[in-house]
Amino acid sequence: MPDSPLSASPYEVLGVRADANLDELRQGYRRALRRAHPDTGGSTAQFDAVQRAWVQVGTPEARAEFDRRGRSASPEPAHETWAPAPPRPRRDSRPLARSYGHPGGLTRQRYLDGIREWVGYGDEIPDPYDPALVRRAPREIRHLLADALAEEATARSLSTLGIAFTVWHDLATDAAGPGLPPKLDHLVLGPTGLFAIQSEDWGGPVRFRRGELIGEALAGERPIRALAARAKSIGRAARVKPTALVVVVPDEFADEPLQVGGSTRGAVIALVRASRLASAVFEGIPGSAQLGGSEVMEVRTRLQQTVRFA
Template identity: 50%
Template sequence: MSESPAAASPYEVLGVTPSATDEELRRAYRRKLRQSHPDVGGSAASFHAVQLAWERIGSPASRAAYDGARYPGATDAGGAGRAAGPATARSASSGVKARMYGHPGGHSRQRYLALLREWAGRGTTIDDPYASDLIRSAPREIRHRLAKALAEEATAQLIAGLGIGYTAWHDVATRDDVEKIDHVVLGPAGLFAILSEDWGAPVELRRGELVGDALEPGEEPLADFAAAARILAKSLRVRFTALIVVAPDEAVTEPFSLPSRGRRAMVVVIPRSRLVGVLRDGIAGMERGSFEKVFELRSTLQNGIRFVED
């Protein structure tokens, strides 16, 4: 079971509320175990999820530990409301890092906090917006916003370690009515637009679009991403080498791609552990950039990119 804030909690897997009694929890577990068993039409994945949920909250001790835990990484990470701006990352211990501009995850964290306050109700005081019990009780849409912020921050950390030959812009604005681009990365292998995501469950490619249990019917993340990248590329008068969707390793076990078509660049969906390799070496079928183009494009991007407002 994923630790992502967007993932179904053990209570949701068992179909009970966090206030359920121990006896209600036990009955729900037995019922879900019967319903999800592969011998009666269930799936191995759902059967395993039920067993894992019971391991998490089945005993009073494990339930207390789960209820009292805090989500790893769910902290303000240096001030989510900070305005986007240049911030070349340097570290005395690890040498010069990639040039970084903007505030990765900042907009998604602000959206999370705004949605959380709206859901809690006007006048309600929220002492800790990252308390696990509060996050788990929030609707999936709100939890997904926090998961996305954490995903963007994790991607930015990997990009920062690529070295001085790379430049990255985070939370890049496209158009008022179109979603932002999470990251734009320029390096020797090319120019990439990156979408960092965590839906809390595995996704797969079907008929040119991502599908999964955590995606709403009609949701088209690849189409929306491609449309935003197309708008940005046109406004900057640049061409992306590829569009990259980065998801947690447990959500995408193996990379898959859509070839370029018309004005749409190649789309690659990869687990997070593969991102550094793709940005450094490219991927099969991907047109590689040139060292000279990096210098030509950097000033164009620096002068033309605008950041989303929190």
């Protein structure tokens, strides 16, 4: 599977420059192994990442192949996944969740605007998703692409919930955090509750502390606070209350498949791995209120009358 646009390159993992010679690579590899080993304060995940980095650039042949592929951190070019995916034919006849809106649309547009501004308006960009171009871009631009991919992956996962669920994507709100757009990524309604969901990829692990997510990659963001404000904006307009606030991240960035971090204004807050999201919504978040059939219909009607898309 191609990596995230925020993933560290093998050179970054080894702690060397991209133009390091072979001796410098070997020294960096040894130092990185010592730092990453579980017996010296590292972790199995870090140790494995160092080993993968060495496989990718540790020999002249592997390094040449890595550089030829545009400095993608995966052995296969990531372009096909980073670019908008064409519709896939369905392989079964099961009814999907009703879905509205364009998941990842606004975030992709912000990425395209950002990459165009960074390159320069007078220069041609044959392919805005070229791995070599993406890897050179500033982190804040790569973060936009990573988030767009996360939103699209969440939408694919939520579509499998079945006809009892309704999903809205890219909802416009009156609330936004610093540097963040006024939109809620996803809103899901079904018998297990009303879920306000943000799809995120910060390129690093996050965890709960005192009802908020923390982690080095957050750079001061307060995701739960921002999500709560967005959900409140949607709920106030429709006169409904979300039963759960959920942040979904790539599997490797959450210690557990599902973590409950408390509640706010009657809504349970949770951090969920991407692979666990659909089952978490289908089964319900622990401690989150469920909805009766007539209540689901009433809430759906109110939302359909008030939802605006970003």
